[in-house]
Amino acid sequence: MTNDKGRMTARGKFITFEGPEGGGKTTHARRLVEQLQAAGRQVLYTREPGGTPTGEAIRDILQHDKAGEAPCSETEVLLFAASRAQLVRHVIIPALERGAWVVCDRFADSTTAYQGYGRGFPVEQMIAINEFAINGAQPDLTLLLDLPVSDGFARLQQRGGQKDRIEREALEFHERVRAGYLAMAQRWPERFRVVDVRRPVEEVTAEIWNLVERVSR
Ligand code: T5A
Numbered sequence: 001m002t003n004d005k006g007r008m009t010a011r012g013k014f015i016t017f018e019g020p021e022g023g024g025k026t027t028h029a030r031r032l033v034e035q036l037q038a039a040g041r042q043v044l045y046t047r048e049p050g051g052t053p054t055g056e057a058i059r060d061i062l063q064h065d066k067a068g069e070a071p072c073s074e075t076e077v078l079l080f081a082a083s084r085a086q087l088v089r090h091v092i093i094p095a096l097e098r099g100a101w102v103v104c105d106r107f108a109d110s111t112t113a114y115q116g117y118g119r120g121f122p123v124e125q126m127i128a129i130n131e132f133a134i135n136g137a138q139p140d141l142t143l144l145l146d147l148p149v150s151d152g153f154a155r156l157q158q159r160g161g162q163k164d165r166i167e168r169e170a171l172e173f174h175e176r177v178r179a180g181y182l183a184m185a186q187r188w189p190e191r192f193r194v195v196d197v198r199r200p201v202e203e204v205t206a207e208i209w210n211l212v213e214r215v216s217r
Contacts, residue, residue: 010099011096011097011099012041012042012095012096012098012099012100012101012102013096013101013102013140013141013215013216014092014096014101014102014104014137014138014139014140014141015032015101015102015103015104015139015140015141015142015143015212015215016103016104016106016107016109016139016141016142016143017029017103017104017105017106017142017143017145018106018107018109018110018113018142018143018144018145018181019144019145019146019147019178019181019197020146020147020149020152020174020177020178020181021149021152021153021156021167021174022147022151022152022153022154022155022156022159023145023146023147023152023197024145024155024197024201024204025105025106025145026047026105027201028143028145028197028201028204028205028208029045029047029103029104029105030045031205031208032103032208032209032212033045033103035205035209035212036101036103036212041100041101042098042099042100042101043100043101043102043103044091044092044095044100044101044102044103045103045104045105046087046091046092046102046103046104046105047104047105047106048080048083048084048087048104048105048106048107048110049062049063049079049080049083049084049106050083050087051083051087051091051104052083052086052087052090052091054082054083054086055083055084055086055087058079058080058082058083059083061079062076062079062080062083062165062166063164063165063166064164064165065165070165073115073119073121076115076119077111077115077121077126077129078129080110080111080115081111081129081130081132081133082133084107084108084111084130084133084134085132085133085134085135088133088134088135088137089135092104092137093135093137096137104139107134107139107142108130108133108134109142109181109184111126111129111130112126112127112130112180112184113177113180113181113184114166114177116180117176117177117179117180117181117183118169118173118174118176118177118180119173123180138191139191140191140215141191141193141211141212141215142188142191142192142193143193143195143208143211144181144182144184144185144192144193144194144195145195145197145204146178146181146182146194146195146196146197147196147197147198148178148198149171149174149175149178150171151198152174153167153174182194193211195207195208195211
């Protein structure tokens with residue numbers, strides 16, 4: 001791979017943050033971006049659903065019923081996948097190819113966790129839809145920020161703001177999501193790292209940095 005000056009560049013690394021609600025994904029993804037930049041890396045931060053004009057429009061439909069009706073569960077799966085397909089092709093793959101690191105706040109595993117384990121669609125079907133959407137762009141490292149569901153919601157309550165459509169789902173739904181994430185971490189141990197986030201922010205930040213440094217070697 002060469003950059004625009006014709007020099008050889010290595011492909012960047014792709015890091016995703018996943019986990020149940022209120023675990024600190026946005027907080028820690030942004031901290032990681034700052035740390036990587038301070039270490040001299042070119043970094044792109046993005047999020048799902050969203051990250052492109054098409055994706056942000058889909059986000060409004062999915063989270064705030066912007067189309068004037070709630071999407072049915074099948075539509076929900078396909079809209080998350082559509083947002084992802086656009087993000088991968090227009091943003092993530094081009095960034096990795098120019099040697100940038102990509103930090104993404106949620107990615108394909110969210111569909112497996114929420115629509116598969118949470119809503120009850122066949123997990124293997126969700127994985128197949130994800131594969132079609134991501135076009136081979138598998139994360140190098142997935143940081144699963146784990147905490148009990150009730151702790152996550154308590155943090156969101158402290159943070160303030162309205163609950164979106166998915167956050168309003170029953171507690172049992174969110175418990176299945178969390179269990180699904182932990183099952184995925186066991187299934188793909190080479191990619192997943194589980195980070196217990198029931199600890200002060202600085203401690204979690206240090207652990208994440210440790211895990212990320214190992215990927216860059
Ligand atoms: N979804 C998404 C699907 O169903 N399928 C999919 O395929 C995809 C991609 C997205 C929603 O869409 C669903 C999942 C979600 O329901 P979103 O608005 O993007 O929703 O929000 P989430 O990704 O769910 O993020 P949350 O709003 O739940 O919060 P975060 O980002 O996990 O947490 P954050 O960083 O905002 O932190 C929450 C609070 O905790 C504090 C922070 O300061 C903040 O106040 N905090 C800590 N407090 C104490 N100790 C720590 N260690 C802390 N770390 C953070």
